[in-house]
Amino acid sequence: MDAKDIMDLLAEITLKTGYPVPVNKDALFKWAEPLKLPSNGDTYIYTGALYQLIPYINYTVKYLELISELSAGNSLINLVKKIVSISPYYLSSIIKPNIKEINESELILKNIAKILQNHVKGISYLYEDDIYSGVLLYDFGMDDYFSIHAHRVFEKFKLKNVRRVITVDPHTTHVLREGYPRYVDKFDIEVINYLELLDKANINAEKLGNLIVTIHDPCYYSRYENIIDQPRKLLKSMGIKINEAKRSGKNTFCCGGPLESFSPKFSIDIAKMRMNQLISESNFIITMCPICKANLSRVKPSNVKLIDIAEILSKF
Amino acid sequence: MNEGNIKNFINELESSINSNKILMDDIILKLYSREPSGIEGKAKTVVFPENNDDVSKILSLAYKYEVPIYAQGSSSSLSGNAAPLKEGVIVSFERMNKIKELNITDSIAIVEPGIRIDELNINLEKSGYMFPIDPASQSVATIGGAINNGAGGLKGAKYGTMKDWVNGLQIVLADENGTTLFVGCKTVKCRKGYDLTRLIIGSEGTLALVTEAVLRLTPIPESIVTSLALFNDLSDLLNAFIEIKSSGIQPYIAEFMDSKTVEMASKGIELNFTPEGNMLLISIDTTKESTDKIKKFLENKLSKHNANKIITSLNQEEAEEMGLFKIRRNLFAAQVSMGQVIYGANKKLQVFIEDIVVPPSKIIEAVNKVRDLGIKYGLQVSIGGHIGDGNIHPSVVYDPTDESTKDKVIKWYNEVMRIALELNGSISAEHGIGILKKEGLVMEMNYYNSSKELSIMRSIKSIFDPKGILNPGKVL
Amino acid sequence: MINDIMLFDEVNRCMYCGFCESVCPTISLGPHRGYGPRGRVNLIKEILKNNTITEEVLSSIYSCLLCNACNLVCPAKIDIGRAVREVRAIINNYNKQSIKKKIIIRER
Ligand SMILES: Cc1cc2nc3c(=O)[nH]c(=O)nc-3n(C[C@H](O)[C@H](O)[C@H](O)COP(=O)(O)OP(=O)(O)OC[C@H]3O[C@@H](n4cnc5c(N)ncnc54)[C@H](O)[C@@H]3O)c2cc1C
Ligand code: SF4
Ligand code: SF4
Numbered sequence: 082m083d084a085k086d087i088m089d090l091l092a093e094i095t096l097k098t099g100y101p102v103p104v105n106k107d108a109l110f111k112w113a114e115p116l117k118l119p120s121n122g123d124t125y126i127y128t129g130a131l132y133q134l135i136p137y138i139n140y141t142v143k144y145l146e147l148i149s150e151l152s153a154g155n156s157l158i159n160l161v162k163k164i165v166s167i168s169p170y171y172l173s174s175i176i177k178p179n180i181k182e183i184n185e186s187e188l189i190l191k192n193i194a195k196i197l198q199n200h201v202k203g204i205s206y207l208y209e210d211d212i213y214s215g216v217l218l219y220d221f222g223m224d225d226y227f228s229i230h231a232h233r234v235f236e237k238f239k240l241k242n243v244r245r246v247i248t249v250d251p252h253t254t255h256v257l258r259e260g261y262p263r264y265v266d267k268f269d270i271e272v273i274n275y276l277e278l279l280d281k282a283n284i285n286a287e288k289l290g291n292l293i294v295t296i297h298d299p300c301y302y303s304r305y306e307n308i309i310d311q312p313r314k315l316l317k318s319m320g321i322k323i324n325e326a327k328r329s330g331k332n333t334f335c336c337g338g339p340l341e342s343f344s345p346k347f348s349i350d351i352a353k354m355r356m357n358q359l360i361s362e363s364n365f366i367i368t369m370c371p372i373c374k375a376n377l378s379r380v381k382p383s384n385v386k387l388i389d390i391a392e393i394l395s396k397f
Numbered sequence: 398m399n400e401g402n403i404k405n406f407i408n409e410l411e412s413s414i415n416s417n418k419i420l421m422d423d424i425i426l427k428l429y430s431r432e433p434s435g436i437e438g439k440a441k442t443v444v445f446p447e448n449n450d451d452v453s454k455i456l457s458l459a460y461k462y463e464v465p466i467y468a469q470g471s472s473s474s475l476s477g478n479a480a481p482l483k484e485g486v487i488v489s490f491e492r493m494n495k496i497k498e499l500n501i502t503d504s505i506a507i508v509e510p511g512i513r514i515d516e517l518n519i520n521l522e523k524s525g526y527m528f529p530i531d532p533a534s535q536s537v538a539t540i541g542g543a544i545n546n547g548a549g550g551l552k553g554a555k556y557g558t559m560k561d562w563v564n565g566l567q568i569v570l571a572d573e574n575g576t577t578l579f580v581g582c583k584t585v586k587c588r589k590g591y592d593l594t595r596l597i598i599g600s601e602g603t604l605a606l607v608t609e610a611v612l613r614l615t616p617i618p619e620s621i622v623t624s625l626a627l628f629n630d631l632s633d634l635l636n637a638f639i640e641i642k643s644s645g646i647q648p649y650i651a652e653f654m655d656s657k658t659v660e661m662a663s664k665g666i667e668l669n670f671t672p673e674g675n676m677l678l679i680s681i682d683t684t685k686e687s688t689d690k691i692k693k694f695l696e697n698k699l700s701k702h703n704a705n706k707i708i709t710s711l712n713q714e715e716a717e718e719m720g721l722f723k724i725r726r727n728l729f730a731a732q733v734s735m736g737q738v739i740y741g742a743n744k745k746l747q748v749f750i751e752d753i754v755v756p757p758s759k760i761i762e763a764v765n766k767v768r769d770l771g772i773k774y775g776l777q778v779s780i781g782g783h784i785g786d787g788n789i790h791p792s793v794v795y796d797p798t799d800e801s802t803k804d805k806v807i808k809w810y811n812e813v814m815r816i817a818l819e820l821n822g823s824i825s826a827e828h829g830i831g832i833l834k835k836e837g838l839v840m841e842m843n844y845y846n847s848s849k850e851l852s853i854m855r856s857i858k859s860i861f862d863p864k865g866i867l868n869p870g871k872v873l
Numbered sequence: 874m875i876n877d878i879m880l881f882d883e884v885n886r887c888m889y890c891g892f893c894e895s896v897c898p899t900i901s902l903g904p905h906r907g908y909g910p911r912g913r914v915n916l917i918k919e920i921l922k923n924n925t926i927t928e929e930v931l932s933s934i935y936s937c938l939l940c941n942a943c944n945l946v947c948p949a950k951i952d953i954g955r956a957v958r959e960v961r962a963i964i965n966n967y968n969k970q971s972i973k974k975k976i977i978i979r980e981r
Contacts, residue, residue, distance in 0.1 A: 083975045085975060221961060304941045489906075
């Protein structure tokens with residue numbers, strides 16, 4: 082299908098609703114409620130809603146693909162575009178992603194927040210202001226839309242007196258560090274990733290016994306943000322042995338996820354190549370990014386475990 | 398070549414092979430019109446054959462319409478070998494990249510030409526075997542390109558070049574029917590009349606198109622001991638090498654780089670030693686039991702010739718951990734950044750890599766003469782190469798828009814070739830003739846009083862390619 | 874905003890060696906060299922120099938993962954992933970001036 086349609090739609094919806102796909106906003110921060118994190122402070126966990134959104138994005142893209150297949154003459158896509166421009170919320174009643182995927186994402190976030198709660202002092206959460214970062218707009222090069230959105234996020238940060246955010250995924254981390262300062266004047270928010278923070282916290286970890294794992298480094302951690310050693314140090318401190326893939330660390334191989342919305346075929350073929358590289362080292366694969374996890378899980382053999390690092394670190 | 402012919406060729410081709418194998422987008426065509434040599438041509442269309450039949454159809458139609466055909470692997474050539482000089486059709490082998498058969502008992506692999514050398518070796522590793530020709534460009538170089546360039550590599554001293562590792566070839570001729578032949582044998586020993594396999598190897602796509610190759614394989618050595626030694630004095634380095642080579646040992650790898658190049662190539666990489674001086678990198682393959690003995694032998698010879706630093710690893714893993722190959726691998730990047738230092742970081746630069754070979758006993762003389770020549774022309778020349786087989790790659794980097802430097806570089810290039818001849822060597826060891834060395838080839842034949850060779854070669858060319866449509870304007 | 878000149882200087886350093894193609898996840902899936910980093914870098918040059926954008930050029934630019942594996946092996950140290958993102962922003966501006974073309978990512 083035409084990638085331009087996808088980009089236009091996601092951008093339009095983002096501008097209208099603050100999110101790239103139709104979602105029920107109130108559901109996106111529910112995961113944090115049982116943890117009773119303070120809602121005021123100066124250092125906040127900022128998820129940029131990426132973990133939460135991935136199930137919705139994947140579902141929406143599938144939906145749009147179907148529509149585009151049905152609408153040879155493009156009339157249906159144009160109809161969707163119209164609906165979005167009139168009432169973007171209408172679509173959220175159609176977009177119903179897999180509940181299991183949503184639960185998994187929420188569990189990962191809960192784990193991350195718990196670890197931070199236990200090991201770092203003075204951490205708050207943004208709740209309804211933990212809104213989407215706009216990273217897809219930046220990746221698509223729709224810088225005009227991105228700039229508008231980024232300003233809105235920054236305003237929210239300012240209203241909450243945010244001085245420092247703790248990010249939990251590679252894409253949000255990167256766009257805050259590179260995209261925001263380019264477009265938002267006087268962007269003075271300190272951006273720290275939770276793995277960097279935990280690494281500095283010098284935690285005395287409990288040993289986990291004889292677990293052997295293989296790490297799938299996300300490209301944006303390893304090649305843009307230089308987050309390579311931190312997760313390894315954390316895992317090793319728990320007595321975990323790491324069988325490195327031939328392409329790991331700086332040399333990592335992409336999971337294929339970024340192409341999911343433009344070419345599902347490319348995306349899955351790349352995921353297969355990557356999965357094969359990983360499972361020739363061990364059958365316990367660690368991911369650190371919601372996009373990697375979603376994409377690799379589609380090609381995961383049944384005897385292989387695919388787990389977000391937060392689930393392991395929660396045993397801290 | 399006239400426009401109409403190409404149009405008719407494409408029309409008829411479209412009716413006989415799937416249209417997704419034909420590329421016409423003008424802008425994408427430019428990507429098939431260039432090479433790292435800086436030479437640029439003009440492709441009119443690219444065809445992506447997926448099997449021998451496709452190639453045969455392409456060539457018979459090209460014959461019919463007299464359309465120039467340029468075979469390409471990865472276009473990583475350095476002498477203009479793969480660039481389309483005249484407007485013509487590129488036959489890109491990127492989709493013919495399968496391993497068809499792997500037979501460890503017979504130590505052969507039968508492969509399609511588009512497979513990259515590294516890719517092949519990754520597949521062989523599991524069986525403990527390798528294909529030993531390892532040009533510095535092995536991560537991109539395809540088997541078809543390496544065969545047709547007669548490529549060599551770091552292990553040249555021990556394993557020679559492509560001509561020593563190809564048993565047989567399936568080729569397609571540019572004749573009326575696009576005839577397919579199998580030249581050579583599947584076995585190493587082969588006395589099938591004249592050796593047409595070796596005629597094709599190094600022919601730079603001017604005689605026939607290769608669609609399949611029977612390659613020889615060899616076991617990966619049990620252990621490889623590697624020393625990196627640094628010398629203040631280049632002649633000490635060369636003498637150390639000559640002595641090692643004359644001790645009844647055939648080095649597995651023997652590479653060298655002069656001190657200026659070492660300095661450049663060490664920038665921006667992490668090393669746990671200070672790289673100062675001229676570098677000799679020498680590996681010897683052996684059994685696990687003998688590694689210590691070999692280490693002592695190497696260190697002994699190297700220090701006898703005043704190496705001021707010697708680091709030795711007992712096996713490949715250790716060599717990687719110690720970073721012994723890092724400087725060598727960074728050579729091309731270093732040549733590029735040398736240019737950026739001279740001309741500024743934002744300049745478009747051209748790296749010119751010479752490729753002469755002399756008998757190893759003459760290597761000291763050759764290096765000294767090449768160095769003096771650089772000084773004479775006021776060029777920054779970096780000198781390094783596969784010292785093990787006498788192959789040196791003096792290189793200069795320059796701004797291709799600066800005509801006066803360009804002139805100087807061309808003069809220098811020709812004089813470097815003359816140095817090789819004066820020392821009983823040859824003008825090209827492994828990169829081939831292409832366009833840039835055509836004059837050099839004539840010079841070499843005249844120098845050795847062998848000019849009739851050229852007319853014999855022309856006759857051979859016309860038998861294989863009567864209409865002169867295969868890579869026209871190259872080699873001869 | 875990184876300007877066009879800076880972007881041009883970045884991609885203009887390409888030596889055309891092709892080393893980057895060996896690590897790129899997309900090149901072996903696409904129909905031609907445009908689906909690899911060497912292609913993308915040189916197409917960016919074309920876009921900036923001649924303002925020419927064909928459908929194949931768009932496929933090349935939008936089939937990139939921005940994973941930057943290529944940057945690591947590039948002897949000229951070109952920041953290819955970032956360059957591709959930047960050129961998308963430039964194309965996006967052109968598009969407003971109504972260059973309307975489909976972006977279809979094709980398989981081999
Ligand atoms: C930085 C750098 C370092 C290099 N180091 C070395 C080195 O150490 N040793 C070395 O030998 N070379 C070296 N080279 C040169 C080059 O990379 C090699 O010769 C390589 O083998 C060429 O492979 P290719 O796939 O790029 O071939 P191409 O450049 O695409 O083609 C090479 C020639 O073969 C022909 N050809 C290709 N495929 C076929 C086919 N199927 N049938 C018929 N003809 C065909 C082409 O027409 C052309 O004439 C280096 C190049 C670079 C840029
Ligand atoms: S950034 Fe783009 S061009 Fe570079 S390796 Fe990744 S997909 Fe290929
Ligand atoms: S590795 Fe760098 S210099 Fe070589 S072709 Fe790719 S982009 Fe160009």
